[in-house]
Amino acid sequence: MTTLKDIAKELGLSPATVSRALNGFPEVGARTRATVEEAAERMGYRPNPLAKKLVSGRSGxxxxxxxxxxxxxxxxxxxxxxxxxxxxxxxxxxxxxxxxxxxxxxxxxxxxxxxxxxxxxxxxxxxxxxxxxxxxxxxxxxxxxxxxxxxxxxxxxxxxDNRGLARDSVDLLLNLGHRRIALLNGQAGRSYAQDREAGYRDAMGRAGLTVPEFAVQYGPANEDHGYTKGLALLSGRFGPRPTAIFCVSTPVAAGLYRAAQDIGLSIPGDLSVIAHDDAVPQMRAVNFEPALTVTRSPLxxxxxxxxxxxxxxxxxxxxxxxxxxxxVDLIARNSTGPVPTEGETPW
Amino acid sequence: MTTLKDIAKELGLSPATVSRALNGFPEVGARTRATVEEAAERMGYRPNPLAKKLVSGRSGxxxxxxxxxxxxxxxxxxxxxxxxxxxxxxxxxxxxxxxxxxxxxxxxxxxxxxxxxxxxxxxxxxxxxxxxxxxxxxxxxxxxxxxxxxxxxxxxxxxxDNRGLARDSVDLLLNLGHRRIALLNGQAGRSYAQDREAGYRDAMGRAGLTVPEFAVQYGPANEDHGYTKGLALLSGRFGPRPTAIFCVSTPVAAGLYRAAQDIGLSIPGDLSVIAHDDAVPQMRAVNFEPALTVTRSPLxxxxxxxxxxxxxxxxxxxxxxxxxxxxVDLIARNSTGPVPTEGETPW
DNA sequence: TTCAAAATTCAAAACGTTTTAAATTCTGCG
DNA sequence: CGCAGAATTTAAAACGTTTTGAATTTTGAA
CATH class of the missing domain: 3.40.50.2300 (Response regulator)
Structure with missing residues (x-):
């Protein structure tokens, strides 16, 4: 292992000069610098980050x-x-x-x-x-x-921009005529979940729609959550079922797809689905059947x-x-469509 | 940030003694050690691992x-x-x-x-x-x-013991009367895959059975691999289909289950399945339908x-x-059963 | 040629620890 | 009391770097 001292000795210089030469300090002569750089290269010098940090306070x-x-x-x-x-x-x-x-x-x-x-x-x-x-x-x-x-x-x-993407998503659904729009959200404490909920409420509020308590469901952003809460929402247990659901992630949407299928609802005929897509490789929104409309921002x-x-x-x-x-970009695919005629009344 | 020197100065000792006292060297007096330990505690001393490594060569x-x-x-x-x-x-x-x-x-x-x-x-x-x-x-x-x-x-x-667990798995299948036993293996180069294949061949050889080339399929140990290679194996494309398959992992078995279902084969009626289970939380062998027989060793x-x-x-x-x-333990569940009568002839 | 200023280079200290070798303080025995 | 030996403590060097302040060399103008 070659050290700064080794190079200094080899070249008959002081360690200080070698250090400065290698770290690009201005006060070192051009010829000296060249010599030092050559020697460092030749001797395979690698600075010891520990020693560096000891004096400089940085370890990388x-x-x-x-x-x-x-x-x-x-x-x-x-x-x-x-x-x-x-x-x-x-x-x-x-x-x-x-x-x-x-x-x-x-x-x-x-x-x-x-x-x-x-x-x-x-x-x-x-x-x-x-x-x-x-x-x-x-x-x-x-x-x-x-x-x-x-x-x-x-x-x-x-x-x-979690708030913005939620607004955009809901706006898209509103423009398609949907009024009963639910949110399958992430875990309650997380700031991204709060921001998306705020965006959702912004858009709903601007459209003059009230949001019943059950319309926002919290949980871990995985498939199980999408399935169970999706099922609950679609069962009609809470009142007239939503005609569109905004999902906090693609795995949640996958769960929701399964729930819709189990209940016998078609997407986007009976239910429009939109989700935010983190673009993780193992859950590709384009491969959903029908392909999933998303706001997309790769992790x-x-x-x-x-x-x-x-x-x-x-x-x-x-x-x-x-x-x-x-x-965040919004990518419209085939999981969103016009509101079904019988579902136009708001909650 | 308190250093060794700080403690030394505080106590009127040398850094060397303080260092030794804290590192449990035998030559330091009992009273001194107590004083030092007390002071270190009181002053919130944390040794700097960088300095330590610089001299000792260890960073942790x-x-x-x-x-x-x-x-x-x-x-x-x-x-x-x-x-x-x-x-x-x-x-x-x-x-x-x-x-x-x-x-x-x-x-x-x-x-x-x-x-x-x-x-x-x-x-x-x-x-x-x-x-x-x-x-x-x-x-x-x-x-x-x-x-x-x-x-x-x-x-x-x-x-x-990859070789042993493969032998045990195949032996279990042999004892149930199976003769056409295939192996859905992991990636070809990996040593664990080679060891399991060796165990599989040991057991097959001891039973006097020959293993046709197609009976061992390699690939990444995931569900896709289990599905596609399982489908190929069960389609009969290679000759009479296996009556039992040993899978290199539970995701592979999950893929195989899907393949069997798609083809209309029942487990364990038409096909016995056994797998090795790394016991990762998101793919629990007990939750398979029917519950999966496995050799189990949690990662x-x-x-x-x-x-x-x-x-x-x-x-x-x-x-x-x-x-x-x-x-490795072998846990028999419901995915393995006696060979179907029409499947008793070896390859 | 001389000298001040500028440009370079150097020696030494510093970072916080461990370790070596030497020094000091104890202990107990004669 | 004196002294060998043990027990304890210390000063100093080392690890590999950066930085400070001083020293040297070079430059350019007088």
Whole structure:
């Protein structure tokens, strides 16, 4: 293993000069720099990041803490984020330190990792309203970037326009004449679920429609939830059944498709379905039968900005300029159609 | 941030003594040790692992490199391993550095991470026959533990008895009178697939049965593979169809169930099915209809020994005593039954 | 040629720990 | 009391880098 000193000795220079030459400082002579670079290359020099961090305070390691989410199925979402993030961080010469926390105490893993004193920052996902992790990291002055965003956000984040996409989705359904539009939402505390609900209520309100309590159903964004809550909604148990349903994710829509089939309703004849599509590879909206109308924003797309923001943050950029709210495309396919004639009366 | 020096100064001791006191060296006086421990506690001292590693060569960071496995669905297997491993490593005060390699060059991510000089070792999964990663890490003298094992293994590993479980599975089918037994195997190169095939052939050979080439089908261990290859096998296209099939995983069995249903075969009336069950939460063998007979070894069970072996390895234990081959239980349920009368003739 | 200023380079300290070798303080025995 | 040996503690070096402040060399103008 060649060190800075080795190169210095080899060239009869001081370690200081070699360090500066390799780090592009302006005060080092052109000839010297060339010599040093050549020698470094030739001797296969790799800086030791530990030593670097010891003096500079940077290790290039970024933490990601996830909850096992015991109940539900293996979340393809996490898979997508982890692989994408690792890839994008690597391209910026950072690495992902992954931690699965089974602990009840949300903050415990963060404390543990921070104690080790080896991480430069954290990526957080799925924030909740007034998330304790965010407060904690802010107090300790640890750099972090959030995927998603909760209210009162004075930190770096990347989020999609959840409120807007919900509005757009509902507007599309309204334009098709639907009035009884339900929302199969994600888990109640999550900010993305709240934002989408707000957008849904915006659109419904603007159309002068009231939203009965049962029209919004919460739960984990998976197929089971779509099936059971879909069944409940379509059974007529709550009153006249919705003619259109906006789903928080494609797996939820898949469950809803099954429920509709079991009940004998045709899509889009009896029921229009629209969903938000995270574009995970194993659940492709085009392969639905009929093909699913969606608002689409690939989870993968989030990884690059997240990594870039982290990089900028570590370089000293202020968090408040590192905020992105990405717009979302609406792709109309075959799961949405005009309201059936007998279903035009609002709730 | 309190350092060793701070404590030393506070107590009027030298950093050396403080270091020794906290690390349990025998030569430090009882009273001194008590004082030091008290002060460390009181001042909230956390050793800086970077400085530690700089001198000791240990960081407590363990690398795990995974391929995105683009084609297939989000592998619940990986999910299970990552969460379990992270948890078990954390219990031993180690951390998981995760890297998703999209690169064609298998070794590139290992090189990159090694260059950073920050990892203590690697966990490898799904080794192949004569795996280049293993050769590479051995050459460089990097500690590693393998989940699974390839031939000629002179390294630390944890594996289940793939050959034995395959033999047991086939024996069970043989005892029920089956003769035309097929194997829906995993991907050809993988050592676990090879071992299971060997066990299958052992049992078939001992029963004096020949195995036609089409009776062993390779592919990714997912539902699609089970469905398409199952359909092919059951269609009769290759000759008389098998009366029993041994599946390499429960998702494969799920695909096979669908294929059998589509073709109109009943399980276990017309077809017996047995599978190996990794016990991932989202595909429970008991919930199959009929409940699936399996050999069972939860993937989670692998994580603890893997972490423990890594810990031992780093403490200097020789790799060749850190080898475990775990036996596997066979659980008979309702997907296996006696051979149908018209299917008793061997291939 | 001389000298100040600019451009380079250097030696040493620092980061927080462990470890080596040496120094100091105890202990108990004669 | 004196001293060998044990027990304890210390100072200093080391790990590989960056950074500070000082020293050296080069440059250009007088």
């Amino acid at each position: 390691m970024i933490g990601l803490v996830l909850k096992p989410d015991g109940s539900s199925q293996a979340d393809p979402t996490l898979h997508e984020i982890m692989f994408g993030l690792s890839d994008q961080l690597a391209q910026r010469d950072m690495d992902l330190v992954f931690h699965a926390s089974s602990s009840d105490d949300l903050l415990e893993p963060y404390k543990r990792l921070l104690d080790k004193n080896i991480l430069d920052g954290f990526i957080l996902n799925a924030p909740e309203e007034d998330d304790p992790r965010i407060r904690f990291l802010q107090e300790r002055d640890v750099p972090f970037v959030v995927h998603g965003r909760a209210a009162g956000h004075d930190y770096a984040y990347y989020d999609i 993968r797309d989030a990884c690059k900005p997240l990594a870039a923001k982290m990089e900028a943050l570590l370089k000293g950029a202020p968090a408040d300029i590192l905020q992105t709210l990405a717009p | 960071m363990i690398g795990l490199v995974l391929k995105p496995d683009g084609s297939s669905q989000a592998d619940p297997t990986l999910h299970e391993i990552m969460f379990g491993l992270s948890d078990q490593l954390a219990q031993r005060d180690m951390d998981l550095v995760f890297h998703a390699s999209s690169s064609d060059d298998l070794l590139e991510p290992y090189k990159r991470l090694l260059d950073k000089n920050i990892l203590d070792g690697f966990i490898l999964n799904a080794p192949e026959e004569d795996d280049p990663r293993i050769r590479f890490l051995q050459e460089r003298d990097v500690p590693f533990v393998v989940h699974g094992r390839a031939a000629g293994h002179d390294y630390a590993y944890y594996d289940i 989670r069970d692998a994580c603890k020994p893997l972490a423990a072996k890594m810990e031992a390895l780093l403490k200097g234990a020789p790799a060749d005593i850190l080898q475990t081959l775990a036996p």
